[in-house]
Structure formats: C-alpha cells, structure tokens
Amino acid sequence: MTAGAVPHSNAASQDEELIPRYTLGERINHWLGALSYTYLLLTGLAFWSPYLYWLAAVVGGGPTARFWHPWFGLIFTASLFLAFQEWHRDMKIDEADRAWAKAMPDYIQNQDEKLPPVGRFNFGQKLFFWGIFYSVILLLLSGVALWYTEALPWSFRFVRYAAILIHASVALITIGLFLIHVYMSAILEEGSFGSMIHGSVTRAWAWTFHRTWYYDVAGKTRPEQSPPKQ
Amino acid sequence: MSQASTEIIRISGHTGTVPGAGLNREFQVCKLVDTTTCIGCKACEVACLEWNGLTFSETTFNNSYQTMPDTAWNYWNLIKFNEHEREDGSMMLLMRKDQCMHCEDPGCLAACPADAAIVQYANGIVDFQQEHCIGCGYCMTGCPFNIPKFSPTARKVFKCTLCNDRVSVGLEPACIKACPTGCLHFGTKSEMKDLAETRAKQLREVSGFADAGVYDPLGVSGTHVIYVLHDAKNPELYGGLPRNPHIPYSVWLWKKPLKWLGNLAMVGGLVGLAWHYMRYGQKKEERIPPDDERRI
Numbered sequence: 001m002t003a004g005a006v007p008h009s010n011a012a013s014q015d016e017e018l019i020p021r022y023t024l025g026e027r028i029n030h031w032l033g034a035l036s037y038t039y040l041l042l043t044g045l046a047f048w049s050p051y052l053y054w055l056a057a058v059v060g061g062g063p064t065a066r067f068w069h070p071w072f073g074l075i076f077t078a079s080l081f082l083a084f085q086e087w088h089r090d091m092k093i094d095e096a097d098r099a100w101a102k103a104m105p106d107y108i109q110n111q112d113e114k115l116p117p118v119g120r121f122n123f124g125q126k127l128f129f130w131g132i133f134y135s136v137i138l139l140l141l142s143g144v145a146l147w148y149t150e151a152l153p154w155s156f157r158f159v160r161y162a163a164i165l166i167h168a169s170v171a172l173i174t175i176g177l178f179l180i181h182v183y184m185s186a187i188l189e190e191g192s193f194g195s196m197i198h199g200s201v202t203r204a205w206a207w208t209f210h211r212t213w214y215y216d217v218a219g220k221t222r223p224e225q226s227p228p229k230q
Numbered sequence: 231m232s233q234a235s236t237e238i239i240r241i242s243g244h245t246g247t248v249p250g251a252g253l254n255r256e257f258q259v260c261k262l263v264d265t266t267t268c269i270g271c272k273a274c275e276v277a278c279l280e281w282n283g284l285t286f287s288e289t290t291f292n293n294s295y296q297t298m299p300d301t302a303w304n305y306w307n308l309i310k311f312n313e314h315e316r317e318d319g320s321m322m323l324l325m326r327k328d329q330c331m332h333c334e335d336p337g338c339l340a341a342c343p344a345d346a347a348i349v350q351y352a353n354g355i356v357d358f359q360q361e362h363c364i365g366c367g368y369c370m371t372g373c374p375f376n377i378p379k380f381s382p383t384a385r386k387v388f389k390c391t392l393c394n395d396r397v398s399v400g401l402e403p404a405c406i407k408a409c410p411t412g413c414l415h416f417g418t419k420s421e422m423k424d425l426a427e428t429r430a431k432q433l434r435e436v437s438g439f440a441d442a443g444v445y446d447p448l449g450v451s452g453t454h455v456i457y458v459l460h461d462a463k464n465p466e467l468y469g470g471l472p473r474n475p476h477i478p479y480s481v482w483l484w485k486k487p488l489k490w491l492g493n494l495a496m497v498g499g500l501v502g503l504a505w506h507y508m509r510y511g512q513k514k515e516e517r518i519p520p521d522d523e524r525r526i
Contacts, residue, residue, distance in 0.1 A: 014518075067365075207515075
C-alpha cells in the first residue's frame with residue numbers, strides 16, 4: 001500500500017490498525033520483572049517501617065518474607081538481565097533524545113505535539129530503564145551482603161554499614177521510578193498498558209507517541225526530517 | 231519489677247505509717263566483670279550453657295586457652311584470652327568474659343525491623359524474643375560489640391539474656407553463681423559502679439596499675455555489664471573491646487534522616503502523580519492527519 005493510494009475515507013479505520021510493539025518473550029519477561037518487583041516492594045516496605053510491617057503478614061509473615069525477599073531479588077535481576085539483552089540497543093541515548101530532553105516540560109504538560117519525534121523508546125523511558133539497571137546492580141551487591149550478614153567477618157563490618165544504607169537509598173530511587181512508570185503506562189498514556197498485555201499498538205498511538213519508530217516499523221524509508229508541528 | 235508491682239502503699243485498719251512507704255527502689259541491674267581477678271577457669275561458660283540448655287559445641291584451638299574465636303548463637307559467654315607484653319618486657323594474660331553488654335542505648339534494638347523481636351526491660355536487660363525474630367540480621371549490623379549471632383538452622387538470632395528468667399525471680403545470672411574467684415558480681419547499677427570504682431582505685435593506688443579504670447561506655451549511654459580493666463586506656467587489648475562504642479553512623483542515618491526523607495518522598499510522589507493526573511489528564515492518541523506526507 002502506498003501513501004498516494006490511501007483514500008481519505010479509509011484513514012480513520014487505518015488509524016486503528018494494530019502494529020506489533022512487544023514480542024511475547026518481552027511481555028512475559030516484563031511481567032516476571034513486575035511481579036517479582038512487587039513482591040520485593042511489599043516485603044521491602046515491611047522491613048523499612050514499623051507502620052508498614054503488616055505488609056509482611058500479607059505475604060506470609062516476617063520470617064517468610066525475609067526468606068523469600070533475596071530469592072525474588074535474584075528473579076528480578078534475571079528478568080532485568082533479559083530485558084537488557086532485549087532492549088539495550090533501543091535504549092541507547094542519542095542526539096534525538098537530547099532535543100527531546102529539552103522539551104520535557106512540554107511532555108509533562110501533555111503538549112506532546114510540541115515534542116520532536118522519538119524512536120521506539122523516548123528519553124524518559126530510557127532514563128527509567130538505565131535507572132533501574134544501575135539500581136539493581138547496587139541492590140544486588142548490597143543485598144548479597146545483607147542476605148549473608150553472618151558470613152561477613154567482624155573486620156569487614158564496614159561492608160554491612162555501607163550495605164544497609166545503599167540498599168535502602170537505592171530501593172527508594174527504584175520506588176520513585178516504579179511509581180512514575182506505573183502511573184504513566186497504566187493511567188496516563190492511553191493504550192500503553194494494553195500494549196504490554198497483547199503486544200500491539202494502533203497506528204495512531206505509534207504516530208502520536210513514537211513517530212520515528214512508527215515510520216521505521218512501517219518499513220518505509222524515512223523522508224527528510226521536518227520540524228515538529230507547533 | 232515484679233517486686234515493684236507488689237509494693238504495699240496502703241494498709242487497711244492500720245495505724246501509723248505504711249512500712250517502706252516512699253522507699254525509692256533502684257531497678258537497674260548490672261553485672262560487674264573484674265578482669266583483674268579472673269583466672270580464666272571458664273566455669274561461667276559452662277554455667278551459661280547448662281542454665282540456658284545449650285549443648286556444648288566443638289571447640290576451636292587457636293594457640294590459646296580460648297574456647298573458640300567468638301561467641302556463637304549457642305555459646306553466649308566466652309572468655310577472651312589475650313597475651314599482652316608490658317613496657318618492662320613482662321607478659322600479662324588478659325582475660326575478659328565476653329557477652330552481651332546490655333547497652334542502655336542498644337544498637338540491635340534500633341536496627342531491628344520486626345515488631346517486638348527485641349525488648350529492653352526497665353531493669354536494663356535487652357532481650358531477644360525469638361518467636362518474633364525474622365532472622366534478617368540487622369541487629370548484627372546495629373551492635374557495636376559483635377554479639378548477636380545467627381543460627382542457620384533456626385534462622386533466628388540469639389545472644390546472652392543476662393539470665394532474665396533468673397533475674398526476674400530474684401536470682402543472680404548463672405555465670406555469677408558459678409564464678410569461684412568472685413571476679414563476677416551482680417547487683418544494682420549504682421552498687422556495681424561503686425564497687426568497680428573502688429576496685430579500680432585500689433588497682434591504681436595499691437597494685438601499681440596507673441591506668442586501671444571502669445569500662446561503662448558513654449557512647450551507648452552506659453552498659454548493664456561493666457568491666458574493671460588494668461588498662462582502661464586501651465580496652466582494645468582485651469580481645470577487641472571497642473574504645474568508644476556507639477550505634478554505627480550508617481544505622482543512625484538509615485533509621486532517622488533517610489527514613490523520614492524516604493517517607494516524605496514516597497508520599498509526596500504519590501500526591502504529585504495524583505495532582506498531575508487531575509491537572510493535565512490523560513495523554514490521548516491523536517488521529518494521523520490525512521495529509522501527513524509520510525502517511526503509509
């Protein structure tokens with residue numbers, strides 16, 4: 001189908017045509033990470049504050065939560081490792097992202113038409129991905145030290161001291177990223193949540209939020225970049 | 231404590247004053263360990279195991295008389311043997327009974343996230359309630375004395391109870407009961423502090439230990455186990471007794487400023503996101519303009 005051959009009367013229905021965005025593997029891995037992170041969040045918050053200790057009861061009690069929290073941490077790490085393999089090329093921060101970053105206030109104010117076109121993932125998604133990626137490295141290192149506190153000799157107690165601070169601080173950063181991620185994908189952006197379930201988005205969605213990617217996946221050579229519409 | 235609740239304050243049909251009325255009891259207990267009269271017989275180690283129902287575990291020989299390198303989850307009382315060469319070339323064998331210090335300001339309790347897993351009684355005893363312990367090991371990070379120990383089989387942490395079960399019925403701790411030299415004493419904090427100071431003075435003035443003194447560290451607001459040391463200026467000589475023990479700074483940072491900053495950030499974040507949605511609403515997908523020159 002060529003551009004000139006599309007009659008205007010068909011345009012609206014064509015807008016609703018689905019194009020694939022996430023493979024089955026990507027979606028399964030995403031939900032593996034999401035579920036393990038949710039468990040880590042609930043149990044971690046239980047250990048974080050006495051006011052949230054009741055959360056431990058929800059997942060089977062304090063000792064059970066303490067036993068499984070590190071194992072779910074390993075599951076989450078594995079899921080993130082797979083996500084890295086799947087997405088790290090698309091998450092590379094490039095020149096287009098710098099232009100997009102400058103226009104971020106417009107994005108926050110939902111004036112998306114003022115934004116430069118972006119590829120498969122926008123700069124915010126890339127920040128989220130790399131934020132979680134580096135956080136998990138720190139959480140894993142400090143987490144292992146907390147998992148086997150008794151195995152650390154007394155002369156290495158500074159590792160314990162560093163680990164409790166790093167683990168809590170970095171976990172807070174991931175909570176911030178998690179809240180924004182869930183809000184944006186499940187509530188703020190129409191069509192995003194569904195795309196992680198059934199794997200596809202409408203042409204209109206792709207055109208609106210990821211225009212460069214839209215032209216790429218449509219298999220058409222991208223014409224000259226035109227300035228974003230004001 | 232138990233005595234306090236049964237103290238008589240009014241008596242029926244009684245003329246005159248109430249005997250003992252207005253009496254000020256001191257409830258703070260204290261164990262005094264005089265390292266200068268310890269002979270290293272380890273009777274306290276055995277008594278501790280016997281009373282607390284702990285089986286004797288394998289010993290570790292490390293070219294000293296010491297039973298094992300450190301206290302263990304099932305070995306709460308350990309005499310640390312340290313050879314010390316004095317300035318005149320003579321050798322001293324420093325022996326210090328190591329156990330929970332029962333800090334007035336306990337780092338284990340500050341670090342513990344589990345409701346009621348660690349309690350501090352009015353008499354100063356810091357006690358672990360294993361039925362509430364989740365085995366996270368944070369107490370091991372909070373303790374400045376390396377005392378709480380994790381049992382891999384029970385997945386819980388154990389330590390000296392100062393024989394709380396004995397003390398609450400008016401008995402002295404098992405280790406005190408077993409000591410043959412009288413280097414261990416048990417009583418109220420002020421009595422033990424007086425006795426310790428008297429002994430330290432004697433050591434300074436009569437026995438020629440100019441630096442003798444009492445170890446009751448202020449960094450943890452004092453302890454309910456205190457030591458008389460020949461050389462109070464170098465407590466490290468006695469098997470790593472810290473010079474200025476305190477709750478680790480990172481535990482304080484984690485439990486105080488970070489906790490409140492974190493709580494504020496999490497609540498603020500949720501409020502901020504709710505505000506954003508109410509102010510700006512949903513991001514809707516647009517229609518692709520029919521005249522889009524790149525329309526496919």
